[in-house]
Amino acid sequence: MDKVQNKGMSRRDALKRMGAFVAGAAAMSVPAALTSCGEGRKRRIILYFTATGNSLYIARQLADETTELLSIPQMVKLGRHNFEADEIGIVYPIYGHMPPNMVRNFIKQAKIRAGYKFAVLTYGMLDFNAAELWDGISRKAGTEFDYINTLMMVDNWLPGFDMNEQMKMDKHIPEQVEKVRADLRQHRKWIKPATAEDRRSHDRFMLFARLDPEVGFLKQSERYFQVTDACIGCAICSEVCPRGNYKLTSTGVKTEGSCDFCFACIHNCPQKAIRFQSLPDDPLMARGEINPNARYRNEHVSLWSIKESNRQMNG
Ligand SMILES: Cc1cc2nc3c(=O)[nH]c(=O)nc-3n(C[C@H](O)[C@H](O)[C@H](O)COP(=O)(O)O)c2cc1C
Ligand code: SF4
Ligand code: SF4
Structure with missing residues (x-):
């Protein structure tokens, strides 16, 4: 899929699609002058977290040629906490309507x-009060966002x-992206509002899932994941x-x-x-999983890009 869609793109666009901006700007420590943009063009940084590519795909959709795409796990690995640009965005997947634990800790620093x-x-499927939760978490951490929206994938x-069922659903992603792009062009100030029922639904979920609202999902991977005999030792899991x-x-x-449960x-x-362990004592895992033979990665994002985004070992 990637190959087909890269056809006809400039080298710069193709590299950006492949996530090379991540490696270029962050891992390879390119001097600031090489990553800044021409006169009059706004320089944008987008920080992202992704496990199956949806958030990276959206980060790329919101990027232009002056944008630096930076993976939050790579920033954490490098110990980089300072970011300055005309516009800075963050794209992440919600977990129980909250940010991944790594994103939450990142914004604190x-x-x-x-x-x-x-x-x-x-x-x-359900974002409830996710935008409002991020507004609260980020404000408490000392960073106020002008615009917070959600995007269904x-x-x-x-x-x-x-x-397999999820992938058949048309969630009108291009239309949603276009709306967000238009908002960003206008520097719209807006936080997607939550209703009282949204907040109640989130509170009910938190009680059911027995999660700490100050932490979100933070599990122990050895308790949840089991590697079966089908493993061929390819090491992809260690890289993603x-x-x-x-x-x-x-x-x-x-x-x-410690595991973000991403x-x-x-x-x-x-x-x-990799399968889920049978864990009857965890309400989220009581039913196991719906289809152990169906797995997902965003069709526009390569495995290579997920590895580049998340790899923690050196080399
Ligand atoms: C631990 C976990 C919790 C999730 N919680 C929610 C949720 O509360 N509401 C929702 O609509 N989607 C939820 N999702 C789905 C993801 O937010 C969604 O698929 C996201 O686009 C994945 O992004 P990524 O491909 O960049 O990792 C959850 C996924 C995981 C792994
Ligand atoms: S990704 Fe990990 S668990 Fe899966 S086959 Fe490769 S080494 Fe084994
Ligand atoms: S072990 Fe946890 S943090 Fe690592 S990839 Fe799996 S779910 Fe994500």
């Missing part, structure tokens, strides 16, 4: 200086959805995990450590060799 700050939160929540939780050992692949490992394993 980040110094974001920009004339216009925006956040676009990708989700699958394929829902990668395996315990609740069959990916933004926490570096997977290791290839002489006795097979092992996972261990599902990059389970979705991107080419053998479908």
Whole structure:
């Protein structure tokens, strides 16, 4: 798919699509002068977190030739907290309507200086008060966003959805992207409002899921994920995990450590060799998963790009 769609693109566009801006601007420490833009053009930074590519795809859709796309796991790895540009945006997937734990910790440490700050939160089926929650979390951390919106994509929540069914649904993504682009062009100041019922629904979810609202999803990967005999030792799981939780050992692949529950490992394993453990004591996992033979990655995003975004080991 990527190959076909890159046809006819300039080299610069193709590199941007492939995520080379991430490596170029961050990992390879290109001097600031090389990443800044020409006179009169607004320089934009978009920081993103992604597990299955939806948020990276949206970050790319909101980028132009003056945009630096920066992966939050790579910024965390580099210890980079200071960002300055004309416009700075953040794109992440919501988890229980909240940001991933890594994004939450990142915003607490980040110094974001920009004339216009925006956040676009990708989700699958129900966003409830996600925009309002980000507004609260980011304000408390000392960064106020001018614009916070949500964007509906394929829902990668395996315990609740069959990916084959999700992929058949038309969620009108181009139309949603176009609206967000128009808002950003106008520097619209707007936070997607939440109703009292949205807030109640979120509170009910938190009670049911037994999650700490100050933390969100933070699990232990060894408790939730099991590597089956179908594993061929390709090491993809060790490269796509933004926490570096997977290791290839002489006795097979092992996972261990604090986990954002992003599902990059389970979705991107080419053998479908990663399965959920049976955990009747966790209400979210009580039913197992809907279709263990269906996995998802955004059709416009390559596995290479997910690895570039999330890889924690050096090299
Ligand atoms: C742990 C977890 C929790 C999620 N919670 C929600 C949710 O509360 N509401 C929703 O609509 N989608 C939820 N999703 C779906 C993702 O937000 C959605 O598929 C997102 O676009 C994935 O982005 P990515 O491909 O960049 O990782 C959840 C996914 C995961 C893995
Ligand atoms: S990605 Fe899957 S097949 Fe590859 S090493 Fe990890 S568990 Fe094994
Ligand atoms: S172990 Fe899997 S779910 Fe947990 S952070 Fe790593 S990739 Fe995400």
